[in-house]
């Protein structure tokens with residue numbers, strides 16, 4: 001049985017950080033959760049929305065159309081008195097921030113917890129924004145779990161804290177917690193039975209300075225609670241000269257660094273789990289007599305700067321003069337520099353070794369030298385690419401060819417998501433902008449409205465199916481209203497593929513897999529007055545013709561390129577067998593040399609160097625067949641799955 | 647356990663889609679059954695799109711460890727792909743590291759485009775051998791194809807680790823936890839894959 005379902009307090013189980021957060025919410029008696037999917041946060045609601053989980057614990061789980069709607073929905077449930085959870089990636093908090101700014105002032109009733117998962121190192125993002133700056137901007141209490149186990153414990157605590165303070169609480173996770181796995185101990189499940197009710201005296205109003213001052217009072221109360229929190233702790237000798245102040249992933253990295261350098265009985269570690277507002281007294285009391293402080297945290301020097309400004313009031317009175325190390329001093333730096341990329345144990349080891357003047361080498365110099373020679377001589381870079389069989393590759397091929405056919409210097413305005421790769425080789429470098437959800441259409445509202453300045457290049461805006469609902473709609477309405485002219489291409493792969501196939505309003509299923517009202521993209525576009533065409537990107541010629549025709553129109557129009565994501569499709573059906581007929585393949589003579597492997601670039605199409613022809617890697621190939629369609633020699637052959645069965 | 651005090655550091659590496667996460671999950675579940683603390687750091691941000699993936703699996707007694715292994719501190723590397731094994735070894739291996747490698751290449755896009763080259767696998771493995779104590783070659787993909795499912799190569803490779811004697815976990819524990827990790831429908835197939843791996847490394 002899935003461990004999140006178990007009601008066996010004390011049992012040790014393996015969980016992903018995001019599952020641990022979900023389990024913490026369950027143990028707190030959470031009854032309503034909402035999110036817009038985004039790595040590295042998606043598995044939080046993904047887990048809670050599993051039909052067995054939602055049924056067992058009786059909560060509502062939804063994928064909302066975007067992050068601000070998700071947060072508003074969760075706040076609504078809280079106003080009714082239920083405990084509610086909202087989760088998002090760092091980009092999401094920008095979308096949710098307008099409401100967030102006022103819900104901290106209006107306060108809430110049932111515990112309301114917002115989890116934001118940051119992505120240091122941008123493993124799965126187009127930025128590495130540090131969302132903690134919002135906690136300070138909002139005057140909101142901020143918790144930073146340091147381990148998988150703490151993710152669960154602190155999520156559970158956050159609901160209580162939120163109810164005590166009558167305001168939302170924010171939890172900051174990072175990829176190395178959300179996507180890490182570890183063992184933890186299950187706790188008892190709070191089977192809270194609350195009947196939601198909007199009482200006659202309930203008011204949730206954000207009213208300028210009046211509620212702002214109430215908010216400041218709550219923040220001071222949060223500080224008092226944080227002063228006593230067990231999650232903040234000091235380990236190490238008393239009278240240490242150097243103390244590391246850390247939070248989040250930095251805690252275990254710092255422990256490892258001291259162990260590795262044999263400095264555990266010389267250097268102290270002050271672990272902060274509540275990083276806004278800071279537990280002032282707790283910090284000052286642990287720095288008495290300390291001469292050096294090293295700050296270790298992910299991305300921005302958020303805690304570093306806040307603690308420094310706190311200590312400015314105490315140095316020279318209660319505290320001695322302290323020398324500070326961290327991102328400000330350049331001691332905590334990744335290979336990109338300080339406050340860039342993610343931290344790791346080696347970064348902390350190096351920082352401590354430099355401060356303490358200890359010599360440390362991870363590998364001997366000659367070993368490291370050999371290793372780096374091997375890396376440069378024997379490894380090729382693994383650039384990201386659309387998957388084998390991905391309909392986006394075909395769609396980009398369609399756009400590339402339609403633009404070439406049109407010949408007026410048209411270009412594509414991009415968007416984030418899988419098809420953000422349209423800016424790279426896999427998308428033939430044709431995406432020319434890359435910003436945020438829906439921004440392709442928004443930017444097209446400007447570039448598509450420059451005709452009176454004699455601008456005559458055709459403008460194409462791409463958006464994914466999920467993005468269409470998330471953020472592209474206001475831009476499309478704006479285009480109609482203000483007369484911007486561009487062609488929208490909706491890449492409809494019928495799933496929010498990048499984050500793990502969560503359904504969206506166009507699919508006809510809700511988060512828990514139950515039938516839901518289907519909102520068809522074409523109906524919405526027609527309703528807005530757009531001319532709409534729908535094509536299958538794997539039928540390349542038809543799709544190129546359709547896009548080319550739409551680009552000639554006087555008004556804005558929409559092309560929906562619809563084909564199910566190869567990963568979803570391959571889970572459902574047996575695949576066709578695709579192979580290259582070596583006799584027919586032209587190889588180096590084909591196209592501008594080896595068309596399919598070198599130009600089209602499906603990862604399943606490999607080049608047989610010895611025999612000088614293309615071949616198909618049957619393990620990677622999904623059997624989509626588009627290469628067979630495109631091969632100028634008809635050298636690629638398809639055996640239908642049905643025939644293979646016989 | 648050896649080196650770095652009371653812990654064992656294993657890295658499982660490959661390319662997106664090869665089943666790294668399942669492999670690390672089986673190892674971790676077996677370790678928990680034996681009373682270890684386990685932390686797994688997964689690097690798979692964009693793995694669905696052919697990027698490098700690696701799982702740092704860390705076993706410890708006493709207290710949990712961070713999700714990343716420090717440079718040069720891997721005890722065992724399980725490579726689902728040869729070039730990725732070399733890439734990981736360069737950062738995390740030391741002369742005492744032991745490796746198990748599936749020799750079947752997965753070609754990076756730049757190689758397919760003809761912009762870079764994939765060195766001969768034999769050379770690659772020979773170079774790897776100069777960096778580490780042992781290189782055990784296990785034909786994961788071929789063995790898995792033999793039982794009708796090339797995608798089960800990850801479980802074959804975990805089997806090889808289970809049979810290697812390089813972890814403090816008894817081989818039988820790997821076999822018995824498989825049912826906790828793998829859905830009933832495909833359990834029998836994966837049990838066969840695991841056994842193939844165990845036998846193959848013991849040859």
Ligand code: SF4
Pocket residue numbers: 388389390578602603604605616620621622623624625626627628
């Ligand atoms: S059929 Fe061709 S294009 Fe489609 S996945 Fe296989 S090799 Fe790639």
Ligand code: SF4
Pocket residue numbers: 580584585586587588590591594595596597613614630631632633634635636
């Ligand atoms: S496109 Fe066809 S002829 Fe050209 S290299 Fe590929 S298989 Fe050979």
